[in-house]
Amino acid sequence: MAGRVPGEQRIFSLVLALVVSPEGLTKRELLSSVYGYAERYRAEGPGAALDRQFERDKEQLRDLGIQIETRDSPLEPGNNQLTRYRIAKELFAFPADLRFDERELMLLRLAALAWREGSLSAESRRAAMRLEALGAGLDVRQLGVAPSLGSAEPAAAPLQRAIDEDRVVSFGYTLPGRDAPLARRVAPLRLHRVEGRWHLIAHDLDRNADRVFLLARISTPVQVSTARFDAALHGRADGIVEDLLRLPERHQAVLRVRRASVAEARLAPRSAPLGAGADGAAGRRDGEEQVELRVGVLDRHMLAAELIGYGADVAVLAPEDLRELVVFGLRRIAAQHAEGAVSDA
Known part of the structure; x- marks a missing residue:
């Protein structure tokens, strides 16, 4: 094959x-x-x-x-x-008259x-x-210039093969905060990319329930079975994707972001501005203009990891559980750097 x-x-x-x-x-x-x-x-x-x-x-x-x-x-x-x-x-x-x-x-x-x-x-x-x-x-x-399509997901190839052939798959799925992966046996229906991450749209055969899995959390090799699932299950994929895309509407975070930063450039297209003052900025810190943005939350752990990468350019105002994740991540990084400085001394 x-x-x-x-x-x-x-x-x-x-x-x-x-x-x-x-x-x-x-x-x-x-x-x-x-x-x-x-x-x-x-x-x-x-x-x-x-x-x-x-x-x-x-x-x-x-x-x-x-x-x-x-x-x-x-x-x-x-x-x-x-x-x-x-x-x-x-x-x-x-267009010839296009300007930026x-x-x-x-x-x-x-x-x-x-x-x-x-x-x-x-x-x-x-x-x-x-x-x-x-x-x-x-x-x-x-x-000479071609798009970089992102790092390959090891699970993508076997999952796509199983989708094309209506075959049952099994894999280990590791949730945030857990050390051991959970065993999953599913009918894979579609690979769908949202907010730059690949998701598996599937029907969990052991639980008889529709599920969405982040490919980045599939932590064991995907096993493609010889058993086939009912091809009619593919008809459920559109509804599962619609539910997935509605999640950011129901769960939102309020962020304070430094203007003209990479954080603003990446978060602003996914957000709505909040609390802008007369000068168009939500506030200032050390002479820097800031803006408050409301961003939909598809997965709070993934969003937290993204926000940690922006460092001081972004602060979480709400919700509290997202703020705690970001603060915890930043403190862990600070502690690692402190340990490294001590070991180099």
């Missing part, structure tokens, strides 16, 4: 293929040539599971606002095997930290060369 490629890498490769091919590519050409599909195509050949993955990826692109054009073959209109797919390059072009102010440029510079030069992997370069052989006219040297 061929290994699976994390969804972001596969979808990025699909977008790249659809953009660089002026005439478009057929499904067979895409599945046999694009990184993320080609490995399975070579190992398993065309099949229903690969077709479902392709359809899901197209739907995800539509959800992102990226429209895929389809073109019938002039020789055999209506023959789906000859339909060509493409994305118009104009969809990704900046200083604050927007600051945010763009921060966003650029998520990119790195020359980040096409060897597999991506080979996929690009295969596309060029198909007549896409792609020059790999022009792809």
Whole structure:
């Protein structure tokens, strides 16, 4: 069985293929040539599971606002095997009169930290060369900048395989504050990314309950069973995702953030301003302007870890349990540095 490629890498490769091919590519050409599909195509050949993955990826692109054009073959209109797919390059072009102010440029510079030069992997370069052989006219040297798609989640590949094949999985799941992982046996339904973190949308078979798991907390190798679950369970995924996305509306934190800091740049897009004074700032500290933000809480432990990373640029005003987590984390870091200073003396 061929290994699976994390969804972001596969979808990025699909977008790249659809953009660089002026005439478009057929499904067979895409599945046999694009990184993320080609490995399975070579190992398993065309099949229903690969077709479902392709359809899901197209739907995800539509959800992102990226429209895929389809073109019938002039020789055999209506023959789906000859339909060509493409994305118009104009969809990704900046208007000639587009300008950015200083604050927007600051945010763009921060966003650029998520990119790195020359980040096409060897597999991506080979996929690009295969596309060029198909007549896409792609020059790999022009792809000097590519998005850094985040560190790979070890659990992602086996989970995606199980999702595609409707197979039951089991794994150990470690909750914050616990040393021993909890055993879980689930029907995996979807991998969904929220606030920069991957979540497994699943149905817990032992508890007969819908569940959401952070991939970062899956602490043992994922075991993919030969047993299959009822494919109809996939229909529950949309409702589980909707419940997950409503969590930040019900649970919110109030933060005081230093203006023009990385903390503000990353938290402000997820928040609503609070208590701004006449000068637009919520307050001052040592001559620094501050603003208060209300931020939705999807997972308080993950949010606490993020806030700890901003150091003195952010303070938690509410709720108290989140404030305690951040204070505890900062004190632990301070104690570790103190111990290190003593040992170096």
